[in-house]
Amino acid sequence: MSPRPPIPDPLQRRVRQHCGYGCALCGRMPTQIEHIEPYSKVLEHNFENLVLLCLECHGEVTAGRQSKRAVLDARDKPFSVSKDRAHYSPRLGNQFAVSLGSVGFSSAIGNSFAPFSVNGIKPLKISLLDRAVVSLRVFDRSGSLAVSIVETVFQFVPSKLWDIRLSGTRLKVSYGMRKIVLDAEISNSNINFRAMRFSVDKFPIVVDKDGIMFPNTKNGFSKLSFDATSHNDMTFFSIGASDGQRVFDFNYVPSVSDKDAWDAALKTRR
Ligand SMILES: [Zn+2]
Structure with missing residues (x-):
């Protein structure tokens, strides 16, 4: 045979x-x-x-x-x-770090943190309780919800336009034939978002191996690691209106239109 x-x-x-x-x-x-x-x-x-x-x-x-x-x-x-949903629920430990490309974030057990906020919205939140609890909402450029993580349960909306593969530690979500919307490596102690292209409040955000970039502000971060062990409920940086503790702060300057920012981001930072 x-x-x-x-x-x-x-x-x-x-x-x-x-x-x-x-x-x-x-x-x-x-x-x-x-x-x-x-x-x-x-x-x-x-x-x-x-x-x-x-x-x-x-x-x-x-x-x-x-x-x-x-x-x-x-x-x-x-x-x-x-x-109307597929779900994935990884078992996370309480020692937990998250990275967005080359930018890492961590904190102590008992604390919560959000890597960034946009106009007061914190799309990614991590709470370190007896287990790490991760929440994330990823919107596509038109503002529709594409992927959400609700208390560490990944939820995906079925669509003929999407493809979602989970193989070993690697989760890849792509749109159309090859556009990567989310590429993450997941273990019980770490989620590394290797690539993400999404929007918050229609504000484009690009994550790739270099770090995190906010094309509208022409600002971004790379090769940094943040530790908020001595702070609870920390937001590491924020764009636009914000409240609460934060390490960095920069204003959303709409010098480039959302569409131009998207097009530039997709063209130059693959
Ligand atoms: Zn089954």
Whole structure:
């Protein structure tokens, strides 16, 4: 028998989009693409025979506690599509740091912090309780919510335009064929946002390996690390109106239009 060929990338993407990125039975990530009729029987990768399952549901199916009928029904009406979200809930420890490209942020147990605020809105917040609790809201350039993390549960809205892959420690969210919206490395002690392109209050923010950049203000930070161990509820820097403690502060100067800032950011900082 010839070796089993890999499932081609475009077919994998189609299966993820069809199932709404989460397990067809329970909506959880990470998932694997499984054959409903075993590959050894059908000897082909056929879209209709492929389904996304999490490891736990796959185990239930293999053990016979979940019927093939249930998997077929879930393939027709995947959980994430009917509930409008796929979710991923990493287990974080209480020793926790977050970095945005080359800029790192940390604090002591018991404290909360927000790396930055825009007009008083803090899109990314970390609370170090008995476990780290992370919240984030990522909006696309039109202001629609693309990805949210609600108390460490990543939530993704199913869309045929998106692709979301979680493989090992790496989470990648892309729009269209290749535009990366979010690329993060996640472990129990760290989230490193390697790349993000999003907006807060329609204000574009770009994160890449160099750091964090606010194209409208032509300001950014790179190769820095911040530690707010002696402060609770710290916002490290803010743009526009703000309140509370902060390390840095700069004003939103709309010298460049939002659209021009986006276009420049997307062109020059890939
Ligand atoms: Zn599942």
